[in-house]
Amino acid sequence: MSKLYVFGIGGTGARVLRSLTMLLSAGVECGVDTIVPVIIDRDISNKDLSRTKLLIEDYIVVNRCVDANGTNKFFKTKISLLGGNLFLQLSDNAQQFDEFIGRSTMSQENNALIDMLFSKETLKLNMTKGFEGNPNIGSVVLNQFDNNDIFKAFANDFHDGDKIFIISSIFGGTGASGFPLLRKILHTPNVKDAEGNPLANWGLINKAPIGAISVLPYFIVESPPKGSLVNSDTFIDKTKAALSYYKNEDKKIDTFYYIGDTLTSTYEHHKGGTEQMNSAHFVELASALAILDFVNSDKQNENFHRDAHNNITETTYKEFGIKTNSPKLTFDNLTDETRNLIVNPLSRFLLFAKYMGYRVVTEIINGKETLIVRKIPSNDIFEKEHKYQPYAHKLFTEDFRRTNSIQKLESIQAKFVEWLLEMELQNRKFTPFNLFSDRANDFINGELKIIKPDNFMYKNWAKVDNELNKQIVKTHKSLQNDTRFIELFNRVTEELINYKN
């Protein structure tokens, strides 16, 4: 049982974790049994966060019902939370940074130093909505892991062989602050909690394999309203400044992943809070792939260089490449390795979702044509067919669909399609699928062929139904219905969709 602790810091951390969860939902291979995500952000009202949180909660429910020992790939990797918490919550009530550090009671000398290190604006910054692009105060405020329950749980939970991965964006506020700080804490010997008790397993943590991805700018925000410190006209320069600082991380991280994109999307400007919800982006998907790369056992020799004392002798730096550049990416643009990893799982899970009726339609919302994911009754094949098709007989009745796990499964499926749609709507589009298609066999964009050229007797959804009927007998009868349902769809989609180089 090996675990990967994934610390997702800030909005980007949350979004990459969302992509990772989507990949795991679709059954992308993961080199560890369990992923333990920890989202670090003071801006807990952040919609990116809450969306990821809901997704992971759904995932955990669905994951519990899949057969860990079977052939099923969907939701196969376990996601567990430390003490049931996804967020590393920072426990203070101070609204302003200067209050947080207790400036008013400092000596003159320390006050002077603080004034030199922090601008007046940042000292007076209301931090309830994050650090607004000031990772320097983040580095102070976030430095309370050691006294945090979730952090203590992490220490308690940690076992030899477990790995650590840190996701952060380099150009924002919270994300940028957390990474070097967290890395420093993880490598600080003998960390004690506030009561002075040593944290458990700390020596293991000090020496644990550690990877990190630094997400460089791939989007910009609109010009800020007055009063916000978030300003993307310096995103690139902030990145450069931070990159200079990150040079100090050399040999302190086993594998370090860089990613960024010059073809940027423009996001609405939000300081944070409930309004901050940024659409999924291919870069986040690729970043999620970095996590999987880090724990990929085939990459062991590539990713880790340690000496006899288990000290890092060399940091492996990695970048992400695709075959050809295009503002509109399909699987065709990806390299073989990427395709091999994701084409089948994503296609299969999408087919599953489509069978359940989820697709993209155009609706007029507030007088504006909007693309939206809906469960369309006319496309809800399961709804139409389960009464008639043998595979569902007595197993997957109407009540079945109201079981919690299946509801969560469908919720994830809807979110999955939404996730794909979001990636399609970026300036850098990732549009491997035709999400409007109501058909079972022509939803791949581009030239890649994923559907086996077979069996001419059944067309479209009849083919899926046929396969369902065929495969149900191969599933284990002892399985719970929901487990069996997922197992069934795994087998069917594998049968129908099988891309190979």
Place this chain on the structure above:
Amino acid sequence: MPDNNDSTFVFRLQSDNEQHDLSNTIKHWSKSQIYGDQQINAIKSTNQQSMHQPTSIPSPFARIALVKTAFSEVAKHGEQALRAYQKIVSDTLDVAEIFFTLDKWKDKVEIITWKYGRKENSPELEDDSDLKKLHSGHGQIYKTLKTFLENDAVAYNFDKMKNIYILKYKRTGDMIGATSPSTLFFSSANNYNDIDIMLNSQRRAFEGIVPLYQRNWSFQKYLYSWIAQYKENRNVDGRDISIFDEFIKYLETQKPLINRTAEINALTSVDTNIFIQLRSPDVEVLGKPLYQNKNFGPEIWTANDILEDTLIRIPFKINKNSFFDGNMPNGSTQTYLLPIKEKFFTEYTVEDLKRFIRINHSGDVATVIIEIDTQTIEKQYKKSNNTLIELTFDCAIFPNVKFSNENLANYRFGLVCDFREKDKFDVEFVKINSNIEQTMRRFSVRNETHSLNRQLKNYSLEGSIFNYIKITYEGKSGIIIPNIEEGKGSSKFTFAIDFGTTNTHIEYRIDNNNDSKSFDIKKLPIDEKQIHYLHGGEDLLKNYFDEEYIPSYTDEEFMFPMRTALSYGENTNWLNVYPFEKASLNVLYEKRIDYPYNKTETDLKWSDDQDYRNKVKAYIESIMYILRNKVILNHGNLADTIIIWFYPVSMERRRYENLVTVWNEAYRKYFGDKKSNIISITESIAPFEYYIKDGDTSKLVTIDIGGETTDIVISINGNADYITSFRFAANAVFGDGYSKNLRVKNGIVTQFSNQIREDLKTVITNKEDEIFRIFDDMITNKRSDDIASFLFSLKYNKRVRAFGENFANNVNLNYKLINDTTQKITFIFFYSAIIYHIAKLMKTLNTEMPDKIVFSGNGSRVIQFLTTDNEILQDYTKLIFENVFGKEYLNRGLKIIPLGENPKVATCKGGFYLSQPYDYESILNKKVVLHSNGTNQLIQIKNPTNSDKYITINDDYLEKTVEEVKEFISFVFENLHFFAERGYQLNGDSIDIARKICTQNLYNYAKEGWKLKRKEIQNDEIINESLFFYPLVGMLKELTVAICDNNTNN
């Protein structure tokens, strides 16, 4: 589909146009390399103009890291770097400059030391007391700072750090900058461009962006030399990297822009002569001391650097033509001393100041504004807080000319103030960036004790130019800048100076023009005034300059000819006297009353005073001083100036040689080394030359009557054939004879001074009027000849003329004597003696009688008191010649040329017409002297025997001389009928008196005359003048007194 093309697209920000060495065949996630400097650089800024500072460094020491990045970025991209980085670098350099000039800001800035010191080369801490203070109560920040200080130790040199020194701006309490272990200094993230630190002449600290190369050289030099001395490497992964890498790279990129590369490269260490270590606290970076500049350049000047604390004002309008006024508004009625400190001139010139400064004032508030380049330095002075003080004094510079040859420079600067204030004032000539040697400066005052008078503090500068004058009053200073003009030109001036016993005259001409003019100082066409008052607003103060220097312009009061008079102050040391210091020519003698601290000496030419030579020197140098100023002001060439001076033939060689030395030395000092430009001519020759040039005649006698001597040239063949000279001139009539004291005045003087005083009283009712004070002073203290000069000069006296020209014409000795009959007999004797002697001499010389006689010299005026009728004069003269020669004039007449208005002109003008050089020897060869011992023999000058020398003079000789005189007196009485026949009125009483006394004391007078002469001569010397006149000098005085007494008794 297999990948058949190696090249892939990588999700990265680096532009492929930039060199980044990153692989372009990355597939999926595969191995690349660290984003080092090169790779980071290949990422292009999206908004180069953004002023938003990139704040993405996740460390509490982000500011230090950001400044480090900023230096790196600006080093690489220069002005293409993000504006925000350029700004950070600029601000950081401002912080550096504040430290560099820390002493200047002591009142504005204090240093706070944050202690976090590692022991050298050890992870152990030396003193981290300030960090420790955070431990309790501020655990969060304590923990974080500690984590980063330890974790990032190598990257930011925290491991070598001792302390951080933070600049606190006192007024607001803001922290505006600090030292950095990475980049020496770092700036605050706050926008502090309202900080009132005028860091450099362009701007306040933290304003705009100024790269290092645009900063001042001493600052640049400091940084380069500091780095040269204190640079240090750290081994990182086997590579040596400078601990100040980014900072040094920035310095390197600035080097070519500074354009002093060789100079910079030669720097090896901080020059402690120019830079001094920062103390209390001992500011350092990583234990390496920081320094500050000893001197501050204009970029960082503030008002206190270049402006005095106090502004001195004088309540009179500044004389703008003579002194720079500080660019006050038009119509300003006050004078401000410019409150400029010397420091200003370390970088700028006086001409710069004239462009930069403005003085605005209103009531008792004045603002001085200096616009240095783009910086404006301003200071307000108020009477209410004593930063503006008002004083009453005046100054004058004499002259205001610029000397192209610094060796010849010679200035007087006078400051007149209340006597009680005298010790509070001080004046200094200042030559920018140079010391004026003590030996070139002198200070003198004439008034040392007279507290009721003002004191003129006189500052001399000799052999050096100056740029401005600093005036200090009780420690408060201001400067004044005379508008000095460079007199460059090639005009050739010739001056002829008749330094007479009583009067001195100067004629000059320019470039060999035929016309010559009396010396003058005119306003037009060129304003050639030599005295320039600072304000000249108060006559009372101006008078001191008039007296101790000269008035601004020549006028009816200050004019040539003038009395030969030297004035001098209290305690004059004649061994060390310079013109216009303790002593100078008294140009207003007898025209204004002298201040009581001044004394005036008139008997310069013949004085036997032991200080004689130095007095003459002071007088002659005074003349030279004003002459050469005139030359420069009129674009003349000093070196080409010719000076001609005159001496009487009767002057003994010793006296003559003294004069030669004095004149030559003065010439060398004031004009230059060309000895041939200083020429001496006998007084006799000069008028002769003048009349010869006037196109005259074969048998000419020129008679130049001065105050003391009469010089005669006899010309038979158009040349100056014979010269003779004797000390019998105007003073014989108006002087005190051989009186040793001044008790018994000359009768003419006594008789008419009383009359004139009464006349004056009729119009000048104030008995205390200055004219009466002069009058009384003259009568009481002066010799008769001086008084007579004064009485004559009343005709031109300003005060008298103020009551009308007619009044002046009537109330003077000249008018009185022309209309008087009582003293006529005196003038008949005087005139007759001269003609009689010449006639006898000519007869002895065996020449023919003269066709023409020309009079010149101031003393010749006396002749008009004999008669103003030229015909009577001609006939009487003829009568004397015919009687002496014993033959008649036949057809040929004798013509006497009447005097011009200025009888001395002929002498001076003659100097210009000199046809040949007459040295003392050649004059001596022409000299003829007649024995007065009844032999009618000529004294043999060429082959003298003892009988031609003074040794031969004895009682017998004197007795025989008296006999000759008696013969002469008889001759006069015998021919008095001539006058009666011509209807000429002679007072009978006076003739009776004359007959009674004329022969009474002749022998005594002969002895007295001889006694005086003996003091000057050696027995072995050849007799240089006839003794014939000795008895007459005494006799005439006695006669005037007797006549006067008679008139008074009547």
